[in-house]
Amino acid sequence: MxxxxxxxxxxxxxxxxxxxxxxxxxxxxxxxxxxxxxxxxxxxxxxxxxxxxxxxxxxxxxxxxxxxxxxxxxxYPAAARVAKRSVFQILRMEDGGLGLAIPSDGSIQLWERKTSSVGIAAWRLQKTIELDKLLLLKTPMDSSFSVILGYDEDGHVMFIMTDDGIFMVHLNSMKFRKISNRSNFMIVTAYHPYRSFYTIESLTL
Structure with a gap:
């Protein structure tokens, strides 16, 4: 430990x-x-x-x-459709609960663990992200692949690799940004997001 x-x-x-x-x-x-x-x-x-x-x-x-x-x-969720060699990702959901992202043949399923009124916890499918439609991919996802490279739980942002490049996706708004091209794939195995902060001090001229 x-x-x-x-x-x-x-x-x-x-x-x-x-x-x-x-x-x-x-x-x-x-x-x-x-x-x-x-x-x-x-x-x-x-x-x-x-x-x-x-x-x-x-x-x-x-x-x-x-x-x-x-x-x-x-x-893991028993009803999840799991793609071969897929890499899961634990999530912190918008309401602060436990979530799980599961790649599934061109899409990513977002599951959330909910507790019932009698105290029984179970997985519920919250959303299915169709990557080719969201990211406007040039390569159809039925002949492509996707890998989750990393996740920032504070910003609820996921980093996803596809044949067309590496994308940063905000899971709340579904807004995305391409941050890398395919030529860099061979050197990327995982992303470890971090943040830095600074204070703007007033300057006396």
Missing amino acids: IGCWTQILRRLPPSMVPRLVSGVIWSRRTSIKAPLSLMRPGILVGNSFFWLLDDHENGGILEFSLNLQSLATIK
């Missing part, structure tokens, strides 16, 4: 780190045998961290609850 803890401390708000490090988080050991996907960093959703398990057929999502100090696994 050392790698998982490193991701947790790096991605938590600074105000939470001292309390977690000095509190009950180290009081007992929690472990589970699961192959994590190293290409997809963990994502904080609510009070839990989530990682993809590197096994589409028998795997799912690993959850670590910061409140309960416990581990659990969540199965």
Whole structure:
């Protein structure tokens, strides 16, 4: 769990780190045998961290609850149409819930995990993105491919590679921008988005 803890401390708000490090988080050991996907960093959703398990057929999502100090696994949506060699992506949905993006033969399915009034959690299909129609691709998606390269949970932005290039897609507005051409494909395996901020100071002339 050392790698998982490193991701947790790096991605938590600074105000939470001292309390977690000095509190009950180290009081007992929690472990589970699961192959994590190293290409997809963990994502904080609510009070839990989530990682993809590197096994589409028998795997799912690993959850670590910061409140309960416990581990659990969540199965992928049983009704999802999964393309061969597809790479899933955990999402933080607009309402703050857990989501999952699944490439599916020219489209990407966006699933969200909802809890019923009796406390039963289940996956619900929220949207299907037809990539050739959205991105105005030159190559038909039935003879093309798509790969999710990365995701920014704060901006709800996904980076998608197709035969026509690499695109940045805002999942809320469905606006997109092409950020790279096909010639760069061989050197791109994953995108790790980051943001930087600065303060504009007043200048005295």
